[in-house]
Amino acid sequence: MTTAASLFAAVVILAPAAKAEPAQRIVSLNLCTDELALQLADRDKVVSVSFLANDPSLSTVAEQARGIFVNRGMLEQIVALKPDLVLAHRYASRSTTDGLRRLGYRVVEIESPQSIAATRQQIADVALAMGEVERGKALIATLDARLAALPMTAGRRPTAAIYQPNGYAFGRDSLADAILALAGFDNLAARDGVAGYARLSLESLIANPPDILVIEEGGGDQRSMAQQFLSHPALKDRFPPQARIEVPRRYWLCAGLSVAAAAELLARARVAQ
């Protein structure tokens, strides 16, 4: 079943290799495909972006997305746009993408890459599907150049934990872990055995603290329990402002140039310390 599904996905992704024609009416259903679509295609070929694309706190392409028709991933809405390529995330809006396939639309799905290599591969795959192979290569080259230009690590690597609202942390085998390593930090959560994205209790963070706590920018907004949690007195006591680095939330959401942006921000903060 799983093999069949992945085979099918592979076929879908590889099929457009035959026709090199760039897609003319691209509809994106997901925040991360919004970013890829706007970076790889001419703006006028992107017919619609997801409803999150305009939110500057989540989207890295909010500027470019302004004015483009916004969809909420509803099947009817998408069909009315007459797309020749629909970009979606494999684990979101499943009923819509299933429906689009049944109706014969070309759907290309992305995943959430958990390494830099997988990020490059995904950019190449989507560029191929869009018929924009050259732009894909250029985007990967930009990413690699920015990563190569990161300040080098000298001496001891400080430890850091990326602490997310609700007490979740990125552990090993995650893209954020790779970003931390590129920026010259040791990921405390990975060392403590956290894999992927898992809960790291406030207690263990306080009993065994990293040098640096990487938190979401604007964690001062306490309008949810999840964020209020980041200003718990115990956490404040243990991690004064100079032991915190704030990274915008949008940098952690998708695999693309934001990987470089996050690494640059973290590396600069490390050097400044």
Next chain:
Amino acid sequence: MTRSFKPVWLALTALCLMLFIVSLLTGPAGLTLDLPFAAWRGDAAARLVLVELRLPRALLGLLVGSSLGLAGAALQGLFRNPLAEPGVIGVSGCAALGAVLVFYSGASLAMPMALPLGGIAGALVAIALLQLLALRDPRLATILLAGVALAALAGALTALALNLSPNPYAVVEIVFWLMGSLADRSLQHVALALPFMAVGWVLMLSGARSLEALTLGEDTAHSLGIGLRSLRLRVVVGAALAVGAGVAVSGAIGFVGLIVPHLLRPFFGHRPAPLLAASWLGGGILTLTADIVVRFLGGDTELRLGVATALVGAPFFFWLVLRGPRSDMRGGT
């Protein structure tokens, strides 16, 4: 009469103290017996964990639980309804709604005191409505059914408010408000809720004698010179203060106010006066226990407190319904 209760009081107090200490010693991954010693020796991290994380958690378990236990006993006495419980009759749900509106609108950021006040306002609306209804139609089923409707409405409005909130985390936090949790609360939460709870306890406990007279029926109570209006006011406002402030910092924890008075009633000869104080202690005991259990059962993501209390409370509720109303229950608290 009072003397015969003494062993029960001693046992309840000892149990409560013991659980409070166990709660302080329980971490997210089981018991940590060495923590107090490390803190004593001056280990800053251990001290921080003990004072800023464990202490508020244990205190809130005790205080919120006491409030729910006491409010359950008082409401059962006032409505003369053995199934009246803050969660079942929608008082906790309305308190959660009040707190949600204040919290997610940002009002509690501008003024922290607004959070308990929001919860209290929600609880007060619910209890006052039920009391007005009870005066018109005192049958058992009427109050219960109205309470169930109120609870459903409050739950739906809470979900609606969280859905409409622009905050990306709001929607998933409905679980906290419906099921309750004491994880990662701070001493600030204790300081916010405690004053209101304390006033609520005093008000409810001051109604103990009148509730006792009420067990003989309204007419008899009246002829004994008991001011029913004053009693109603004290229990309604007292329960709203205690439950509202508690729910505002811990979410709605169900069934504590149902189980505790029922378990303790036989020990006190079905007399409301000692039962009120005993339910105060008993609520703390049950909630502390549940909060210790969720830390052991939770695993990676901690179980919500309301899950543990409902797993015990809901079958208990069934049992009460199956057993049917008994004469000693209908009249007494």
